[in-house]
Amino acid sequence: MADVTTGEQIVFWILAPVALGGAIGMVAARNAVHSALFLVCTMLSLGVFYVVQAGAFIGVVQVIVYTGAIMMLFLFVLMLVGRDASDSLIEVLRGQRMAAIVLGIGFAGLTATGLARGLGEVETEGLEAVNAVGNVPAIAAELFTHYVFAFEITSALLITAALGAMVLAHIERRKGERLTQRERSRARFAPGNYPAPKAGPGVFATSDSVATPALLPDRTIAERSLTDVVRIRELTAAEARPKGTDRR
Amino acid sequence: MEELHLPPIDYAAIAPLLLVFGAGCVGVLVEAFVPRAWRYRVQVPLLLAGLVAALIALISVADKRVSTAGGALAIDGPALFLQGGLVALGIVSVLLIAERRVERGGAFVAQASVVAGTDSDRRQSSQPGATEVYPLTAFALGGMMLFCAANDLVTMFVALEVFSLPLYLLCALARRRRLLSQEASVKYFLLGAFSSAFFLYGVALLYGFAGTMSFTGLREAAAEAGSEDTLLFLGIAMLSVGLLFKAAMVPFHVWTPDVYQGAPTPVTGMMAACTKLAAFGGILRVFTVGFADINLDWEPILIAVAIATMLVGAVMAVTQTDIKRLLAYSSIANAGYVFTGVLALSEEGVAGTMFYLVAYGFTVLAAFAVVTLVRDADGEATHLSRWAGLGRRSPLFAGLFTVLMLAFAGIPLTSGFTSKFAVFSAALGADQVTLVIVGLISSAVLAFPYLRVVVLMYLSEPAEDTPTVSLPGVFTSLALVIGLVATIGLGVVPGPVLELAEQASSFIG
Numbered sequence: 001m002a003d004v005t006t007g008e009q010i011v012f013w014i015l016a017p018v019a020l021g022g023a024i025g026m027v028a029a030r031n032a033v034h035s036a037l038f039l040v041c042t043m044l045s046l047g048v049f050y051v052v053q054a055g056a057f058i059g060v061v062q063v064i065v066y067t068g069a070i071m072m073l074f075l076f077v078l079m080l081v082g083r084d085a086s087d088s089l090i091e092v093l094r095g096q097r098m099a100a101i102v103l104g105i106g107f108a109g110l111t112a113t114g115l116a117r118g119l120g121e122v123e124t125e126g127l128e129a130v131n132a133v134g135n136v137p138a139i140a141a142e143l144f145t146h147y148v149f150a151f152e153i154t155s156a157l158l159i160t161a162a163l164g165a166m167v168l169a170h171i172e173r174r175k176g177e178r179l180t181q182r183e184r185s186r187a188r189f190a191p192g193n194y195p196a197p198k199a200g201p202g203v204f205a206t207s208d209s210v211a212t213p214a215l216l217p218d219r220t221i222a223e224r225s226l227t228d229v230v231r232i233r234e235l236t237a238a239e240a241r242p243k244g245t246d247r248r
Numbered sequence: 249m250e251e252l253h254l255p256p257i258d259y260a261a262i263a264p265l266l267l268v269f270g271a272g273c274v275g276v277l278v279e280a281f282v283p284r285a286w287r288y289r290v291q292v293p294l295l296l297a298g299l300v301a302a303l304i305a306l307i308s309v310a311d312k313r314v315s316t317a318g319g320a321l322a323i324d325g326p327a328l329f330l331q332g333g334l335v336a337l338g339i340v341s342v343l344l345i346a347e348r349r350v351e352r353g354g355a356f357v358a359q360a361s362v363v364a365g366t367d368s369d370r371r372q373s374s375q376p377g378a379t380e381v382y383p384l385t386a387f388a389l390g391g392m393m394l395f396c397a398a399n400d401l402v403t404m405f406v407a408l409e410v411f412s413l414p415l416y417l418l419c420a421l422a423r424r425r426r427l428l429s430q431e432a433s434v435k436y437f438l439l440g441a442f443s444s445a446f447f448l449y450g451v452a453l454l455y456g457f458a459g460t461m462s463f464t465g466l467r468e469a470a471a472e473a474g475s476e477d478t479l480l481f482l483g484i485a486m487l488s489v490g491l492l493f494k495a496a497m498v499p500f501h502v503w504t505p506d507v508y509q510g511a512p513t514p515v516t517g518m519m520a521a522c523t524k525l526a527a528f529g530g531i532l533r534v535f536t537v538g539f540a541d542i543n544l545d546w547e548p549i550l551i552a553v554a555i556a557t558m559l560v561g562a563v564m565a566v567t568q569t570d571i572k573r574l575l576a577y578s579s580i581a582n583a584g585y586v587f588t589g590v591l592a593l594s595e596e597g598v599a600g601t602m603f604y605l606v607a608y609g610f611t612v613l614a615a616f617a618v619v620t621l622v623r624d625a626d627g628e629a630t631h632l633s634r635w636a637g638l639g640r641r642s643p644l645f646a647g648l649f650t651v652l653m654l655a656f657a658g659i660p661l662t663s664g665f666t667s668k669f670a671v672f673s674a675a676l677g678a679d680q681v682t683l684v685i686v687g688l689i690s691s692a693v694l695a696f697p698y699l700r701v702v703v704l705m706y707l708s709e710p711a712e713d714t715p716t717v718s719l720p721g722v723f724t725s726l727a728l729v730i731g732l733v734a735t736i737g738l739g740v741v742p743g744p745v746l747e748l749a750e751q752a753s754s755f756i757g
């Protein structure tokens with residue numbers, strides 16, 4: 001550890017706990033938005049590390065691409081899906097969570113000690129040489145000479161990603177399937193169709209569930225208040241008994 | 249600042265790659281500009297023409313041994329042989345993918361974005377399948393060809409992603425049992441992304457160790473390092489995780505049965521034949537070019553992996569009741585046999601491995617082609633109990649499947665025997681006696697489920713609901729004939745292909 005400056009050490013010891021805490025928080029947080037923000041913390045700290053370690057380009061890319069583009073996309077998706085769509089916490093495989101934690105910690109320990117042993121006495125070398133022409137030009141030189149084919153073939157990856165997004169997310173309506181506003185209105189007021197919204201479920205002192213049919217003034221059931229999805233049924237005694245959910 | 253010079257690129261040597269990728273790009277344009285009714289009729293000939301052109305280009309550069317594009321690509325014997333195998337198996341896969349006679353509209357869903365089980369999903373059940381699968385197939389095959397030729401770790405990683413991403417997508421596009429197919433795709437995607445991360449971390453550590461990404465540079469650095477360097481071994485371990493996952497070796501095999509079962513059967517065939525071939529192409533290059541000199545350090549662990557793969561695959565295959573899962577576990581065990589050839593670390597081993605991969609690929613594609621034909625009203629009848637008595641209903645197809653099963657079991661005069669003989673004799677030549685013994689035991693165990701299917705087909709009475717064997721269309725018939733001819737041909741006269749593999753068995757660099 002010959003040429004680590006004091007400034008770099010200070011930055012490291014401040015930001016390393018932040019990065020690590022963010023990573024753990026991201027996995028542990030129940031709320032998806034909190035998770036995303038924890039991840040932003042980790043990403044930003046890593047970006048600073050890269051800059052401090054003379055990798056200006058990758059540091060900036062980290063902030064722009066990961067923290068900027070990917071995390072914002074992530075938050076957009078969360079907003080679309082709904083913030084409170086929380087995970088189900090049922091373990092499908094018994095003991096899987098515990099085994100995963102133990103194995104994860106074991107693997108992290110193994111890798112960390114291995115890296116500490118492997119990198120503990122390494123002198124940094126060649127950093128000035130590769131950054132001699134500037135960080136960005138040096139990366140450009142590698143990218144467009146040694147790795148030019150890999151760079152070009154990444155386009156196949158991007159095309160595949162775009163194609164995949166279209167295939168998995170885009171529903172194409174054919175002509176005839178697509179109804180115009182005029183056709184919708186006509187259909188709504190056509191004979192045989194009831195233009196007003198359907199009646200809601202019945203709200204009574206005894207029950208207000210969606211499965212409760214609304215009653216007409218003559219106490220017959222209003223057919224239009226029934227849904228196809230939820231069928232009317234009587235609750236069994238076990239289901240009707242108090243569940244104790246009001247107590248803490 | 250000095251001027252940058254693009255490294256010289258031997259375009260003739262990489263023409264096969266460019267042709268396959270080009271067919272994919274043109275296919276995307278076809279999706280965009282050709283009317284829907286014409287797309288299928290344009291896409292299939294386009295992709296097949298691209299692959300045939302690639303095969304011709306490969307034959308015309310068969311004698312090339314160059315490292316090009318700044319050392320990123322090694323167009324050497326194994327790369328060319330494996331690329332040839334990939335293109336040939338790819339053509340057969342495309343024939344299966346393009347089949348639209350057996351199931352109305354093909355094995356692929358018309359619009360994957362429609363929620364499964366809804367009214368609009370039922371409405372699209374008779375519409376022709378999505379034609380995006382053809383460019384996706386082209387990109388997958390192109391990525392695999394690149395994977396076999398990649399001469400540094402970065403190019404290899406990019407190739408890994410290029411061929412994985414289309415496969416994740418293709419898995420999700422089954423026409424029947426769509427939720428199962430989507431589940432398979434998500435599983436494959438998540439685990440695949442995880443294994444790619446391992447691969448990438450391994451690449452980073454190896455770069456940290458050697459200061460270079462090229463396999464030749466790694467070999468030189470590893471030879472100097474001795475057996476003390478933690479970075480090197482952590483790097484090899486992580487890299488192996490990524491590679492073994494793609495080859496479906498124990499303990500990284502868990503995704504295989506679920507994904508093979510859920511994916512549309514033509515795609516399953518492609519994964520069993522082409523993906524396996526590509527993965528082993530990468531493994532061969534990494535371990536023979538990169539780390540052969542320090543083999544004593546990593547070989548014991550990988551021998552254990554190979555033994556576990558052979559045993560777990562064979563034993564689990566015995567317990568299966570679904571033909572696709574059975575073939576999945578059999579493909580796991582077969583990965584173990586292929587790996588014995590890799591561990592021989594000799595030119596003989598390389599040749600045996602490559603021969604095995606090509607021979608196995610043709611047989612497994614034909615087997616999955618038969619699976620697509622055994623159907624009832626709900627689609628493919630994959631449960632083994634439904635196959636009972638099939639031999640009396642359709643003697644021709646049962647006979648065909650029997651030949652394929654016997655080839656899997658390694659009966660002489662089939663390709664299964666010659667290929668197993670090739671890898672095991674190479675392993676014996678390298679004094680890997682344990683591996684060969686375990687391989688033989690595992691083959692014996694694995695013969696049981698194969699023969700059980702055969703017995704089930706012939707010795708049981710056909711039930712009322714025994715499914716019918718659909719009449720195959722031109723494409724599937726062609727695939728079946730190619731598969732059968734290759735299976736028997738490589739068993740009776742393996743000489744020419746084996747010789748070709750031996751001539752092509754030395755890596756450059």
